[in-house]
Amino acid sequence: MARINPGFTKALKRFGAFDVNACYNCGNCTAVCSLSDENNSFPRKMVRLSVLGLEGELKNSLEPWLCYYCGECSTTCPRQAEPGELMMSLRRWLTAQYDWTGLSGLFYRSLTAVITAFILLATGVLWFASAQNFNPDRLLHTGHYFEMLAIAGVFVFILLPNIIRMWMLTVYSRHEKIPVKKYFKTFGELFVHMFTQKRTLGCDKSKTRWTEHLILVFSYLSLLFTTVFLDWFGTNSKSIIALGYIESAAIFIVTILFIVARMKKSTEVSKHSHPSDWMFVVWLSLLGATAFVVRLFIDLDMLENNIWIYIVHLIILVQWALIIVPFGKWTHFLYRSFAMWFLKVAE
Ligand code: SF4
Ligand code: SF4
Numbered sequence: 001m002a003r004i005n006p007g008f009t010k011a012l013k014r015f016g017a018f019d020v021n022a023c024y025n026c027g028n029c030t031a032v033c034s035l036s037d038e039n040n041s042f043p044r045k046m047v048r049l050s051v052l053g054l055e056g057e058l059k060n061s062l063e064p065w066l067c068y069y070c071g072e073c074s075t076t077c078p079r080q081a082e083p084g085e086l087m088m089s090l091r092r093w094l095t096a097q098y099d100w101t102g103l104s105g106l107f108y109r110s111l112t113a114v115i116t117a118f119i120l121l122a123t124g125v126l127w128f129a130s131a132q133n134f135n136p137d138r139l140l141h142t143g144h145y146f147e148m149l150a151i152a153g154v155f156v157f158i159l160l161p162n163i164i165r166m167w168m169l170t171v172y173s174r175h176e177k178i179p180v181k182k183y184f185k186t187f188g189e190l191f192v193h194m195f196t197q198k199r200t201l202g203c204d205k206s207k208t209r210w211t212e213h214l215i216l217v218f219s220y221l222s223l224l225f226t227t228v229f230l231d232w233f234g235t236n237s238k239s240i241i242a243l244g245y246i247e248s249a250a251i252f253i254v255t256i257l258f259i260v261a262r263m264k265k266s267t268e269v270s271k272h273s274h275p276s277d278w279m280f281v282v283w284l285s286l287l288g289a290t291a292f293v294v295r296l297f298i299d300l301d302m303l304e305n306n307i308w309i310y311i312v313h314l315i316i317l318v319q320w321a322l323i324i325v326p327f328g329k330w331t332h333f334l335y336r337s338f339a340m341w342f343l344k345v346a347e
Helices: 008-013 028-032 044-052 055-059 072-076 083-098 103-109 111-131 136-172 180-185 188-196 198-203 208-228 238-264 275-299 307-327 330-346
Strands: none
Touching: 008 044, 008 083, 028 044, 028 072, 044 055, 044 083, 055 083, 072 083, 083 103, 083 136, 083 330, 103 111, 103 307, 111 275, 111 307, 136 208, 136 307, 136 330, 188 198, 188 208, 188 330, 198 208, 208 238, 208 275, 238 275, 275 307, 307 330
């Protein structure tokens, strides 16, 4: 028997949702959504399940990941129930359900917890830098190893177990036994959606948002590769240096466009910003900007006397890698891609 949580919509508000109880089930939102189909009839179904407090059904659902937040449904809703924002809030809530550490839910619900974690990490970096006598070589060396360890550690200990939990909730618990070969046959879906986010095109006629996201994904992933595997801050190769400059500048420019849109609230998608949305764009922007400046200081032979800029970069990097990537909005990129794959598997 399905379990009902009468306080669910109240709890969901802490993840960003608006007054979904205002919904009178007219169905306009589903009718207008270009990504909804007969098998996945959202957002109305998600609104209904939320209003009824059917937490278990929501936990088992992949539908919140199928929405790319164009906002059409919210514009059309006659009751201002903001179904688009509800889908976004459900994605945040699901992220918290998948996370075995419980930190994701805590950080989504409490800004104080996020700020405290950020301050603790910044203090840790400053303490470490002073213990190293602010020696530039040692700090650059440690920063490089930190990136490698953080990527491996976060993936193995946080993201991988969370993806397994997501699979158990959305595929394993809901479907008949699925042959293993089906997982292999459909595996490509994961990468196609991860790198191209092609589903966005279904609700982005101008392709502007899709293009910005594509540039951001490629710049981010290639900068990661350039700094971690090609040692951007330590190399003398002109082509690698130039590549890093282009990638970090691209990240900075695209994220600034996102920040401006959020400030102006010019589109439906940027109208409602949860603190996690701000943190994602601001930290990514700072990451691009500080990486660019650090490499510039190295090239101008100025880093030795201005090691503070690298320490600032390291603080942002540590906060990004240990808070935003494993527990914040970054995970949406990962879970969405896996949701597309799981959907194909379960079809
Ligand atoms: S359009 Fe608004 S009122 Fe109608 S079903 Fe969707 S959320 Fe409910
Ligand atoms: S925001 Fe767009 S994609 Fe998401 S449910 Fe609403 S209409 Fe569909």
